[in-house]
Amino acid sequence: MSGTELVHDHKMEGWNRPPVIEPDGEAELLEVAMGPHHPSTHGVFRMDVALDGERVIRLKPVFGYLHRNHEKIAEGVSYLASMPYTDRLDYFCSLSNNWAYALAVEKLVGQTVPERAEYLRVILAELTRVQNHASAIGFLIQEMGASGTPLMYAFREREKILDLFESLTGSRMMCNYMRFGGCRMDASAAWLDAARKVVVGLPKFVDEIDNLLSSNEILMARCQGVGILRQDLAINAGISGPMLRATGVNYDLRKVDKYGIYDRFKFRVPLGEVGDIYDRYMVRMLEMRESITILEQALNDIPGGPVMNPTAKLRGFRPKAGEAYGRIESPKGELGFYLISDGTPNPYRYRVRPPSLVNLTVLEDMCLGSNVADVVLIFGSVDIVLGEVDR
Amino acid sequence: MAETMDQIFVLLKHWIVGLLPVTVQPIASVLLSVVAIVGFFPALFALTVLLERKGLGRMQNRIGPNRVGPFGLLQPIADGIKSLTKEDIVPLSADATVHFLAPVVLVVAVFLGFAVLPMGRNMVLVDMDASLLFYFSIGASTELSVFMAGWSSRNKYSLLGAMRAVAQMISYEVPLLMSSVAVVMMTGSLSLVKIVEAQNHYTWGLPHWYIFTPWGFAGFVMFAVAATAETNRSPFDLPEGESELVAGYFTEYSGFKFALFFLGEYLAMFSISGLGATLFLGGWSAPFSFMTWVPSWIWFFSKLMLSIIVFIWLRGTLPRMRQDQLMNFAWKFVLPLTLLNLFVAGLWRFLGNGWERWVVCSAILIVAYAAMGKVGMRREHFGPRSYHYAE
Amino acid sequence: MLGEGILKGLAETAKNFAGSFVSEERLTTVQYPEERIAPFEAARVFPFLVFDQENRDGGGPEWEAGLRCVACQICEKECPPKCIYIEKSKDKKLDYLGKGQYYPARFDIDISVCMSCQICVEVCPFEAIKMDTEFELSTTDRFGALLLDRSQLAKSNEHYHKIHPTDATAVDARLADEKAKVDAKAKAAADAAAAKAAATQPTNEGGD
Numbered sequence: 008m009s010g011t012e013l014v015h016d017h018k019m020e021g022w023n024r025p026p027v028i029e030p031d032g033e034a035e036l037l038e039v040a041m042g043p044h045h046p047s048t049h050g051v052f053r054m055d056v057a058l059d060g061e062r063v064i065r066l067k068p069v070f071g072y073l074h075r076n077h078e079k080i081a082e083g084v085s086y087l088a089s090m091p092y093t094d095r096l097d098y099f100c101s102l103s104n105n106w107a108y109a110l111a112v113e114k115l116v117g118q119t120v121p122e123r124a125e126y127l128r129v130i131l132a133e134l135t136r137v138q139n140h141a142s143a144i145g146f147l148i149q150e151m152g153a154s155g156t157p158l159m160y161a162f163r164e165r166e167k168i169l170d171l172f173e174s175l176t177g178s179r180m181m182c183n184y185m186r187f188g189g190c191r192m193d194a195s196a197a198w199l200d201a202a203r204k205v206v207v208g209l210p211k212f213v214d215e216i217d218n219l220l221s222s223n224e225i226l227m228a229r230c231q232g233v234g235i236l237r238q239d240l241a242i243n244a245g246i247s248g249p250m251l252r253a254t255g256v257n258y259d260l261r262k263v264d265k266y267g268i269y270d271r272f273k274f275r276v277p278l279g280e281v282g283d284i285y286d287r288y289m290v291r292m293l294e295m296r297e298s299i300t301i302l303e304q305a306l307n308d309i310p311g312g313p314v315m316n317p318t319a320k321l322r323g324f325r326p327k328a329g330e331a332y333g334r335i336e337s338p339k340g341e342l343g344f345y346l347i348s349d350g351t352p353n354p355y356r357y358r359v360r361p362p363s364l365v366n367l368t369v370l371e372d373m374c375l376g377s378n379v380a381d382v383v384l385i386f387g388s389v390d391i392v393l394g395e396v397d398r
Numbered sequence: 399m400a401e402t403m404d405q406i407f408v409l410l411k412h413w414i415v416g417l418l419p420v421t422v423q424p425i426a427s428v429l430l431s432v433v434a435i436v437g438f439f440p441a442l443f444a445l446t447v448l449l450e451r452k453g454l455g456r457m458q459n460r461i462g463p464n465r466v467g468p469f470g471l472l473q474p475i476a477d478g479i480k481s482l483t484k485e486d487i488v489p490l491s492a493d494a495t496v497h498f499l500a501p502v503v504l505v506v507a508v509f510l511g512f513a514v515l516p517m518g519r520n521m522v523l524v525d526m527d528a529s530l531l532f533y534f535s536i537g538a539s540t541e542l543s544v545f546m547a548g549w550s551s552r553n554k555y556s557l558l559g560a561m562r563a564v565a566q567m568i569s570y571e572v573p574l575l576m577s578s579v580a581v582v583m584m585t586g587s588l589s590l591v592k593i594v595e596a597q598n599h600y601t602w603g604l605p606h607w608y609i610f611t612p613w614g615f616a617g618f619v620m621f622a623v624a625a626t627a628e629t630n631r632s633p634f635d636l637p638e639g640e641s642e643l644v645a646g647y648f649t650e651y652s653g654f655k656f657a658l659f660f661l662g663e664y665l666a667m668f669s670i671s672g673l674g675a676t677l678f679l680g681g682w683s684a685p686f687s688f689m690t691w692v693p694s695w696i697w698f699f700s701k702l703m704l705s706i707i708v709f710i711w712l713r714g715t716l717p718r719m720r721q722d723q724l725m726n727f728a729w730k731f732v733l734p735l736t737l738l739n740l741f742v743a744g745l746w747r748f749l750g751n752g753w754e755r756w757v758v759c760s761a762i763l764i765v766a767y768a769a770m771g772k773v774g775m776r777r778e779h780f781g782p783r784s785y786h787y788a789e
Numbered sequence: 790m791l792g793e794g795i796l797k798g799l800a801e802t803a804k805n806f807a808g809s810f811v812s813e814e815r816l817t818t819v820q821y822p823e824e825r826i827a828p829f830e831a832a833r834v835f836p837f838l839v840f841d842q843e844n845r846d847g848g849g850p851e852w853e854a855g856l857r858c859v860a861c862q863i864c865e866k867e868c869p870p871k872c873i874y875i876e877k878s879k880d881k882k883l884d885y886l887g888k889g890q891y892y893p894a895r896f897d898i899d900i901s902v903c904m905s906c907q908i909c910v911e912v913c914p915f916e917a918i919k920m921d922t923e924f925e926l927s928t929t930d931r932f933g934a935l936l937l938d939r940s941q942l943a944k945s946n947e948h949y950h951k952i953h954p955t956d957a958t959a960v961d962a963r964l965a966d967e968k969a970k971v972d973a974k975a976k977a978a979a980d981a982a983a984a985k986a987a988a989t990q991p992t993n994e995g996g997d
Contacts, residue, residue: 037554061721088869091906151717152632156802159458163817170829177833177920183906191911219801222794225633225716227780228723257788275787285783293785322867322912380636380720456809457802461818715802716795771791 036064041382043072049146050393054370054382061378066371070364073397081357086112086187086324089357093344094181096359097395099139102131102172103337105185110266111333111344112187116326118316124189125268126309130202131172131184132335133298133305137209138165139338140249140291140298141216143390147288148220150387151229157219164212167205174198188319199306206302213295221289230285234373234385237282244369248340248362249294250389253279253286260336271308272301284388291390325352339363339390359398363391400691407434407695408520431523435512443664444474450710457714477657484653489551492650496550501655504543504662510536511669516591518682518695528588533673534575537628540666541567547659551650559649562636562721567628569728574624576736577617580743581608581677590673594681605687607680612759613743616767618678620736622708625670627724629663632713636721671705672698731774738766830953833907833920835900838942839949841885852943854882857917859890864909864918872902873909885964886971898942900926901935916960922952 037060042053051072057065077096081089093108094101106128113120120128145161169179175198176182176191184191220226236246238254251258259276261269277293279286328350334343340362347356366389374382402409411434415427448470452462463470488497514529516522526532541564548560582588585596599606608614627634648659675681679701682694719727742759749755775781808815819826840855860877874897881889909918921944928934950957 084869085867087908088867091869091904091908094906148717152635154454154632154713156454156458156714156805159460160805163459166817174829174831177829177831177907178905181905183908215801219715219798222782223716223798224775224780224791224794225719227775227782227794229717229720231780259788262788275789277785277787279785280783289783289785293787322863378720378722453806456816457806459805459809459815459817461816461820711799711802711806715798767791775791 039379042069049387049391050396052391052393052396054386056374056379056382058379061380062376063374063379063382066374066382068367068370070367070393070396073393075398077398078357078359081354083353085352086326086354087321089354090185091181091183094183095394096361096398097337097339097342097363097392098180099142099392100135100338101180101182102135102184103335103342105182106132106267107333107335107337107342108344109185109187109333110335111331111346112326114333115329115331115346115348116187118188118319120189121313121316122268122310123193123312124314124316126305127190127194127314128185129267129269129272130302130305130309131175131182133302134168134171134202134205136298136338137295137302138168140295141165141212143338144216144220144288144291147284147384147387147390148226150383151226157216160212160215160219164209167208171198171202171205174201186315186319186321187324188316190314193314199309202302203306206299206306209299209302210296213292213299216292221292227285229381229384230283230288232281232283233377233381234284234388235282236369236373240369240372241282245365246340246369248336248338248366249287249290250340250366252276253290254282255280260334260341264334266335272304274298274301284384287388287390323352325350334360337362339392339395340366342395359395361395361398363389363393363395367391367396400693404519404693404695406693407518428523435523436509439509439512439665439668440661442668443661444478446664446668446706447477448473449706450713453707453710454714457711481657482654486653486655487650489553489650491552493550493552496546497650498655500543500546500550501651501658501662503546504540505658505665507536507539507543508662508665508669511666512672514590515669515672515676516594516681517672517698518693521682521695522591525591526589529590530578530582530588530593530677533590534571534578537666537670538571540662543662547648547651553650556649563630566630566634566636566721566724566728569725570624570627570634570732573620573728573732573736574628576733577621577624577739578673578677580613580617580736580740583740583743584608584613584747590676590681594676594683597680598683600687605680605683605685607678607683607685609678609680611746612756612763613739613746614678616735616739616742616763618674620732620739621674621678622705623732624728625674626709626712627728629667629670631667631709633716633718634724636718636724667706667709668702671702671709674705675701731770735766735770739763828922828952830955832922833905833910834924835903835905835921835926835937836898836909836918836942837921837944837948838896838939839917839919839946840943841946843885850940852940852945853892855945856892856939856943857884857915858893858896859884859915859917860893860896861914863912863914867908867912869906869908870902870904872899873897874899886968887975893939896939896942897936899936916964919949919953919956 037058039056039058040053041056043051051070053069053072055065055067055069056063075095077092080092090105090108093104096104112118141161141164142158145158148157149155172182173179175194176184236250236254238256241251241254242256246254247258247260255278257276257278260266261274262276274297277290277297279290326348328348330345330347332343332345334341336342341360342362343360345356345358345360346354349355370386370389373385377385411427411430414430415423418426448463451473452464452470455462463473466472466476488494511533513523514526514533522529544563544567545560548556548558548563551557581593585593587593587596597605597607604610609618626632648656651659675698681701682698684690684692684694684697742762745762746755746759749758805815810816839857840852841857842851842855860875862875862877865871865873865875874895875893876895878892878894881891884890905920907920910920926935946957946961949960
């Protein structure tokens with residue numbers, strides 16, 4: 008068994024760690040590049056996989072196909088002008104990205120946000136979370152081959168939420184809605200009513216997904232015990248979001264940091280136990296239910312008032328020199344913005360901590376020893392968006 | 399009148415054959431039936447492809463194709479023209495003869511299977527004494543064409559896909575045969591015509607179809623599962639999975655040859671549905687004794703289409719199983735149950751004619767199914783989980 | 790029991806299949822381009838320049854005379870992808886308040902670069918640039934046709950009312966307010982000047 012050696016040809020020199028598991032058998036390893044053109048990767052992403060028969064021996068993720076110089080562009084334009092660019096980071100959850108950046112700048116300057124704006128931020132962030140988890144679950148099932156049926160259901164619900172976004176902010180995905188010191192414009196009472204109607208219809212949809220899939224034996228057979236992530240590895244690697252909570256670690260930034268007004272809402276944090284794909288899928292679904300609870304509370308309690316801090320400046324925004332790190336619990340994990348200001352209108356350094364990228368670093372550990380068919384599923388369960396990974 | 403409608407194709411054939419000289423009459427009769435089959439089933443295939451796309455669309459809350467012709471009825475013609483006019487690419491290193499013959503072998507083998515299905519009263523092309531045996535031996539040669547396709551492409555990924563497909567088909571041949579053996583046992587004959595005639599009796603208006611007996615119902619369910627796996631339909635379509643590593647054994651086929659593979663697969667689906675209808679659902683016999691005025695071929699084709707609809711339904715709902723789970727399922731679950739089914743069928747014959755045999759046979763089958771299901775799931779540690787929350 | 794989850798899933802799919810024939814909730818397809826969804830009022834696609842039909846100063850086409858833009862170039866500075874290019878004019882023309890203002894001799898927006906962020910609309914102090922909702926702008930000319938100049942960008946206030954009624958009415962009210970304030974101030978100044986003139990005039994009364 009120890010006589011087997013990995014074949015060291017030119018491609019394998021890119022592997023930067025010694026192999027973790029040994030192939031059994033004398034045969035050469037089959038090297039496959041999955042991607043960047045692949046029907047099931049969530050964007051342009053490549054995985055170089057070395058296979059022994061069907062088992063994965065090595066896996067190297069290769070990304071950067073969607074790099075758009077976001078951080079460098081931000082150094083050349085004003086703080087306000089970076090806000091539309093943050094929409095395009097995690098393009099599924101543009102409002103969460105907006106909030107994280109606004110939070111970072113507000114910390115930098117020490118600005119407060121009026122009540123109504125905080126409530127609106129929470130409502131939009133939780134709506135974003137619901138539609139993101141719905142699509143994530145839909146895509147996961149699509150990769151398992153249910154010919155897209157749950158995906159269509161998820162997108163049907165997502166359309167309703169996107170219609171809400173469009174009627175408020177003007178755009179379905181690139182919302183550009185938060186500003187430093189509040190929100191760009193107020194939500195009318197008609198919009199709040201429409202939002203309440205949508206929220207009332209959401210539990211039925213979650214039940215539908217539950218019925219269709221949670222006790223489905225084939226799904227259980229494909230997902231349980233596959234792609235297990237150990238708790239200590241998750242903590243050491245800096246994983247955050249539903250992936251971390253599926254391993255059983257109780258860490259949700261909404262409860263830890265209590266940013267915004269999250270301490271006013273009663274909600275629970277679902278935790279998994281085993282850390283496999285099934286746990287991640289179920290944690291996302293239960294989080295959708297908790298988000299619906301938060302939405303109901305927020306839509307009930309939203310007060311009147313202004314939505315923008317009156318002292319906030321739109322143009323000529325020149326923060327004093329300093330640094331700040333603002334982070335939120337985005338649907339994918341901990342999204343953080345680190346800003347260094349040197350007193351000029353443009354930031355000196357603008358750094359995004361992308362949750363998808365950090366969550367991807369453990370992809371190899373999760374996939375070792377599993378089948379090729381499972382690699383696609385494990386990758387889908389990490390729930391990444393390439394806009395965030397590559398910026 | 400009902401009699402004429404029932405026998406209309408037979409009468410038509412006799413009339414046409416009567417117009418020809420006596421010496422060629424036997425061969426003309428056979429050729430005419432062959433032409434009818436070769437002409438009709440591909441037309442049904444075209445309709446089924448459209449039905450599948452529209453059915454899947456409706457299940458996914460969308461309309462299927464509806465632009466080409468009213469309700470998309472001309473879509474199959476458009477698809478046919480497209481596949482005929484595509485360039486036929488044969489890889490340079492491929493084995494050209496085998497590459498060419500593979501789809502041909504598939505289609506010919508599947509058409510041969512239609513020769514023994516009784517599609518109506520007196521409407522079987524060849525009435526052999528051992529027609530079921532003939533059907534299964536011909537059906538097994540479809541696996542040969544799958545392997546020819548994968549081998550001749552000289553592409554290691556196609557070969558992988560072909561080997562998986564052949565392994566799957568061989569594993570499921572055994573349950574397929576064993577569930578039919580119960581039927582043969584109870585009828586006492588291998589001839590499909592006699593099997594249908596044995597089911598063509600009515601008691602109190604209800605037919606004697608084998609599906610209405612405990613062993614027949616269990617046999618039908620296992621036959622259906624094995625049939626789905628034999629024809630590589632979802633949830634057993636890993637060899638041709640779209641989101642898998644390769645497109646399977648027909649990666650290297652383009653244009654008309656690909657269309658022939660597609661045709662062969664659907665014809666195999668029709669053929670095996672026809673066989674299932676013949677063995678368990680009474681073939682061309684009517685469901686109630688007062689409905690015997692409806693022509694027999696209408697009943698046969700309705701049952702065929704019903705099976706197709708169930709295939710489409712399964713495809714739209716279920717994710718696909720992984721290869722090793724598929725094989726485990728076949729050998730460790732379905733096969734023992736088919737063997738038990740044989741035993742139960744024998745018990746049915748020898749337990750007299752009253753209600754006792756119903757109770758005993760049903761009880762044995764239900765208990766065995768539930769027990770094996772539980773044991774199987776527990777061994778793999780599958781099962782619904784409960785999640786705890788943190789506040 | 791084994792198979793229960795599968796049967797539940799099958800029931801769910803069948804419900805959707807049957808429902809797609811009866812309820813609109815289960816068949817959400819909108820067959821474009823025969824059916825279209827009306828755009829939301831807040832929708833934003835690409836900017837356009839507003840011109841007033843009433844304030845005409847001088848000859849030339851209607852849109853040029855009534856253009857609200859005074860070429861302050863704030864939107865050019867604030868635009869994140871820098872897709873606006875403005876050249877100020879050399880002469881001035883009167884705006885709706887009666888003041889002399891520069892106007893843009895060139896105002897180009899490259900809509901292949903524009904990312905519809907609406908920051909130009911937010912920072913414009915003169916309500917001159919607003920977001921349009923026209924999205925069927927495909928063209929076969931790859932290089933020239935997506936660079937819109939002044940004449941293509943200028944659309945009337947009436948058009949603005951049609952696509953964003955509430956916003957347009959609010960803007961009109963605001964501008965009318967300002968004009969009223971300026972008018973009132975001018976009237977007060979004129980009254981004061983007239984009063985002053987009357988006070989310094991010698992009174993011609995009495996005498997023979």
